[in-house]
Amino acid sequence: MGLVCVFVNQKGGVGKTTSAINIGAFMAEAGKKVLLVDFDAQANLSSGIGANPPKPGIYELLSEQATIEQVTRKTAVKNLEVIPTDHDLSGAAVELIDQKERHFFLKETLAPVKNKYDYIFIDCPPSLGQLTMNGLAAADSMLIPMQCEYFAMEGLTKLLETTGRVQKDLNPSLKISGIFFTMYDPRTRLANDVIKQVSAHYKGLVFNTIIPRNIRLSEAPSFEMPISLYDPQCPGARAYQALTQELLRRDNMGGKHGS
Numbered sequence: 001m002g003l004v005c006v007f008v009n010q011k012g013g014v015g016k017t018t019s020a021i022n023i024g025a026f027m028a029e030a031g032k033k034v035l036l037v038d039f040d041a042q043a044n045l046s047s048g049i050g051a052n053p054p055k056p057g058i059y060e061l062l063s064e065q066a067t068i069e070q071v072t073r074k075t076a077v078k079n080l081e082v083i084p085t086d087h088d089l090s091g092a093a094v095e096l097i098d099q100k101e102r103h104f105f106l107k108e109t110l111a112p113v114k115n116k117y118d119y120i121f122i123d124c125p126p127s128l129g130q131l132t133m134n135g136l137a138a139a140d141s142m143l144i145p146m147q148c149e150y151f152a153m154e155g156l157t158k159l160l161e162t163t164g165r166v167q168k169d170l171n172p173s174l175k176i177s178g179i180f181f182t183m184y185d186p187r188t189r190l191a192n193d194v195i196k197q198v199s200a201h202y203k204g205l206v207f208n209t210i211i212p213r214n215i216r217l218s219e220a221p222s223f224e225m226p227i228s229l230y231d232p233q234c235p236g237a238r239a240y241q242a243l244t245q246e247l248l249r250r251d252n253m254g255g256k257h258g259s
């Protein structure tokens with residue numbers, strides 16, 4: 001059974017999309033079959049992985065204008081596929097979701113292909129709105145990227161409160177796979193303080209691997225490549241590879257999400 005993981009954080013610019021693409025690519029390189037789902041109308045994942053044109057995509061799938069086979073594309077990485085999106089998603093999906101079983105729309109849409117993949121990664125928008133709720137209702141587990149900054153802790157508290165409500169009302173088997181730090185700059189004392197504080201407070205949830213700030217990671221999407229193809233030896237690539245291995249080890253150690 002494939003695991004559905006959402007990359008979630010209501011804050012924008014914390015590394016959700018970058019992490020979904022790059023962990024997805026390293027998982028695929030490790031022999032896992034992975035589907036990326038772009039569930040953010042900003043469509044950064046779609047353009048970053050080179051899904052051009054982005055239509056038909058997740059909106060056409062949700063609105064039954066296209067089948068899942070028609071919207072699923074191959075990428076430059078073997079075993080890595082993507083369902084793209086475009087800017088229509090935000091308004092359109094809210095209408096759609098309002099019409100039907102609101103929160104379970106994405107879950108039902110992905111159910112037929114869940115067994116075709118080892119991992120399905122959903123890249124959520126920077127909010128706790130309707131789309132993210134659909135992501136959380138569909139997911140077995142959550143991956144939370146965090147920037148090492150002052151307000152990160154507050155944001156995390158709110159996110160975990162929402163998670164509690166989702167677990168109670170929508171998805172009792174939702175697990176928190178873990179929190180990881182991104183865009184780390186070792187020169188700032190604040191970054192180190194935040195990491196210490198969050199790690200102490202959420203023992204066991206924080207991944208050991210920290211993703212450094214690395215310009216190569218921000219360049220790769222403009223070449224429509226994950227970092228594993230763009231610059232596999234750069235520090236950002238090595239960090240995402242290590243994080244992927246850590247995640248795979250956690251999943252193999254009986255900490256399997258959603259079971």
Ligand SMILES: Nc1ncnc2c1ncn2[C@@H]1O[C@H](COP(=O)(O)OP(=O)(O)O)[C@@H](O)[C@H]1O
Nearest residue numbers: 012013014015016017018183212213214217218
């Ligand atoms: N580790 C990193 N080092 C440098 N730039 C990064 C890193 N991670 C992400 N970025 C850049 O920061 C911006 C925000 O990242 P993104 O993954 O789009 O965040 P989100 O999806 O949470 O909004 C993007 O321009 C991205 O290329």
Ligand SMILES: [Mg+2]
Nearest residue numbers: 016017040044
């Ligand atoms: Mg994003």
